[in-house]
Amino acid sequence: MNIIETNLKFKNSMTNRSTTKRIILHHAEASKCTAEDIHRWHLNNGWAGAGYHFLVRKDGSVYRLRPENKVGAHAQGANSNSIGICFEGAYMTETMPQAQIDAGKELVAYLKEKYDISKVQAHRDVCSTSCPGKNFPFEEIAGTKASNIPVNTTPKPAPAQTPKLSGNDWVRRLQKECNAQGFSRQVVDSIPGKNTLAGCPTCRRGARGNITRLIQERLNGLGYNCGKVDSIFGSRTENAVKTLQKVHGLTIDGIVGQKTWRILLGM
Ligand SMILES: [Zn+2]
Structure with a gap:
């Protein structure tokens, strides 16, 4: 996993994240933006600096934003136990380039393994927002797309008796x-x-x-x-x-x- 380190200067107000249970995906809602752009925007919000932990650009390059072990500022109410990834682009209307999809998939897979977690959410799953946009290929990047499930799965052992179904x-x-x-x-x-x-x-x-x-x-x-x-x-x-x-x-x-x-x- 190639993560490009950045030299962003954060304020000292960030706290360490004690637990990592999920990954939350966003779009920048900007067709073109750099790590520095996001950092500047979020400093202007009065925050410690870029609120996401990673930025995936359209060309497939991955940049580090906020230090990975710090609590992010990307999904209100869900920051304390999550890692935030931002994708350059405005995916209410744009179509994501393949290089960006591939890089996003790789980053998500890498983080899942690193933290031994499987939960990936869209920003809209946890807040009232349309982020990351209706065109965002969420299932593909999150690794939950049906085609990734092997076809010849062995059936689960069935219970000796099927559950009672009254009221079903x-x-x-x-x-x-x-x-x-x-x-x-x-x-x-x-x-x-x-x-x-x-x-x-x-x-x-x-x-x-x-x-x-x-x-x-x-x-x-x-x-x-x-x-x-x-x-x-x-x-x-x-x-x-x-x-x-x-x-x-x-x-x-x-x-x-x-x-x-x-x-x-x-x-
Ligand atoms: Zn978002």
């Missing part, structure tokens, strides 16, 4: 959908009972629609990773059903029939 919104939506599609005429009460089970249609590969979507949601919720919830019963959904069936000692056919529904319904 998923059950309510399933009941409503089974009624709407004419599979049942049951009371929509969020409680999985024998009418709910009887009203669940057999679903298999090739099915699509809201009931498939509910099956996918439930499989993912139980740790049987069926990938994207897209309402299409494809091979990943089928494999997730097979895993569930295997764990629960059912016939492994990938078809959601009454016995499989019983498990999904936690009955």
Whole structure:
């Protein structure tokens, strides 16, 4: 990680940060700015100096601003346990250059490892602000983008019994959908009972629609990773059903029939 050291002169009013739990991302809201610019702006606010700890410029260079071990001044109410990173640019309207995205990703990954933390937030997550802008590629830089998650994740070991679902919104939506599609005429009460089970249609590969979507949601919720919830019963959904069936000692056919529904319904 190449961090360019700066010679910014801070006032002596900064305190040491006792704990580092998260990283908070900002944009400068300025299309072009240097480390010195930010330092000057923040001195003019009456602060000790630049409030962020790092600046990532559009060309991918990374500058140190406030000393890393000092409490920053970048996100009111969240400064005491965070590191602030500012990205040159105005990302309500601009598009971030790839070099800056790459440098931001590297810096965030470096800090996560250094402090053994995983929490990354946008300024707007902690304060009433639009910072760092709607075009800011937050997930990519924070390292939470879905494409970074390996596809072949092993399903979490399933509990021997699925949790009881009374009062659950998923059950309510399933009941409503089974009624709407004419599979049942049951009371929509969020409680999985024998009418709910009887009203669940057999679903298999090739099915699509809201009931498939509910099956996918439930499989993912139980740790049987069926990938994207897209309402299409494809091979990943089928494999997730097979895993569930295997764990629960059912016939492994990938078809959601009454016995499989019983498990999904936690009955
Ligand atoms: Zn901000």
